[in-house]
Amino acid sequence: MALTMIPPSDAPDFLAAHGWGDARIVPLAGDASFRRYFRVIGEGRQAVLMDAPPPHEDPRPFVAVAEWLLARGLTAPTILARDLDRGLLLIEDFGDVRLRETLDATPQAESDYYAGITDLLLHLHGQPAMDGLRVHSLEQWLGEVSLFTDWYCPAFDLKVDEAGFFAAWEEVLKPVDVDGLPRVTVLRDYHAENIMLLAGREGIARYGLLDFQDALVGHPAYDLASVLEDARRDVSPAVEAQMLERYIDKSGMGEAFRTAYWALAAQRNTRILGVFVRLWKRDGKAGYRQYQPRMWGLLERDLMQPGLAPVRAWFDANIPAEKRAAAWSD
Structure with a gap:
């Protein structure tokens, strides 16, 4: 299961619908699953695009746990935009200091x-x-x-x-x-x-x-x-x-x-x-x-x-x- 780091074809429409139509999409990372991550760079701002493609992945658990953690004083990424049916999330970018x-x-x-x-x-x-x-x-x-x-x-x-x-x-x-x-x-x-x-x-x-x-x-x-x-x-x-x-x-x-x-x-x-x-x-x-x-x-x-x-x-x-x-x- 070698992942290609080409943004999903529906990513531009998703971003445009949520006010990021002028943003560049650059590869960020893949992981041990089918999920892929891209950095979205706009005018003076940036975020992370998570591609969790159905039927292999479901972004709903990520959203639910992130919101639960945030409500309890822990630092999970804020969800900026979502299209759960297409498996696309735009989330807060924590930067590069790991x-x-x-x-x-x-x-x-x-x-x-x-x-x-x-x-x-x-x-x-x-x-x-x-x-x-x-x-x-x-x-x-x-x-x-x-x-x-x-x-x-x-x-x-x-x-x-x-x-x-x-x-x-x-x-x-x-x-x-x-x-x-x-x-x-x-x-x-x-x-x-x-x-x-x-x-x-x-x-x-x-x-x-x-x-x-x-x-x-x-x-x-x-x-x-x-x-x-x-x-x-x-x-x-x-x-x-x-x-x-x-x-x-x-x-x-x-x-x-x-x-x-x-x-x-x-x-x-x-x-x-x-x-x-x-x-x-x-x-x-x-x-x-x-x-x-x-x-x-x-x-x-x-x-x-x-x-x-x-x-x-x-x-x-x-x-x-x-x-x-x-x-x-x-």
């Missing part, structure tokens, strides 16, 4: 930035969960890790004990599913490449949120694991430990949260190992292969936690070392 590149340029500020985005999650998790979202719990967690056996294992001709795989994961995740911690709005793709830094704003408002259309209602540990065990950049283990303690101290959730954090980090990283192979094999997006050694490093570190012993035993018995990070070193 957290990922800022961290790369100023690694000494890593702790400060991650403190800010951890506090953002604490604010988000202090709100009642958004109505109408799908639930993210044990059934969904087990379904997601199946991407590893469905895609990763066949790619390396691995014959594995699938029944044992799911039994191990259920043993680890079932206690998390019933741990009694509040269920919250989970942005689900919360990481440094989906967070923009906005000038002239302070506190958590300076962090512009993107790519939240797949939001769910789920465990509060999930998004913290997503941002601290980032597939696209190395977060120092010291900062990860500091932010985990920061969240626990400020939320008062205690050891149940810590247990859930490591279990859901491992679950997410296992899912991503499968997702990235699917993007490579099915969708022709070989670039995602570059992240696999990092994902294996993160997963293997997660599996050293005592609560992950059943899953660690399964990996040790079924996935040899040469089929892990070493397989992606070419």
Whole structure:
């Protein structure tokens, strides 16, 4: 699924209908889905055109979550214009200062930035969960890790004990599913490449949120694991430990949260190992292969936690070392 960055043919009419008829349209980005983004540049102003073409994409969840986040003091793009049937949105442009590149340029500020985005999650998790979202719990967690056996294992001709795989994961995740911690709005793709830094704003408002259309209602540990065990950049283990303690101290959730954090980090990283192979094999997006050694490093570190012993035993018995990070070193 190689995306071409040519604006949709109906984009000029859409823009003209909403007062942007004289604007230029330039490519901005594509992502792992069918969505594409273009910068729209007019006289002294600019915005972003999101193309979420039906039937592959539906912009309605993005709109609903964006408006919900804005109403709760978080910074999501304002929706400037919409044609939901054609999958076109004109949204606020957050500019080009992304957290990922800022961290790369100023690694000494890593702790400060991650403190800010951890506090953002604490604010988000202090709100009642958004109505109408799908639930993210044990059934969904087990379904997601199946991407590893469905895609990763066949790619390396691995014959594995699938029944044992799911039994191990259920043993680890079932206690998390019933741990009694509040269920919250989970942005689900919360990481440094989906967070923009906005000038002239302070506190958590300076962090512009993107790519939240797949939001769910789920465990509060999930998004913290997503941002601290980032597939696209190395977060120092010291900062990860500091932010985990920061969240626990400020939320008062205690050891149940810590247990859930490591279990859901491992679950997410296992899912991503499968997702990235699917993007490579099915969708022709070989670039995602570059992240696999990092994902294996993160997963293997997660599996050293005592609560992950059943899953660690399964990996040790079924996935040899040469089929892990070493397989992606070419």
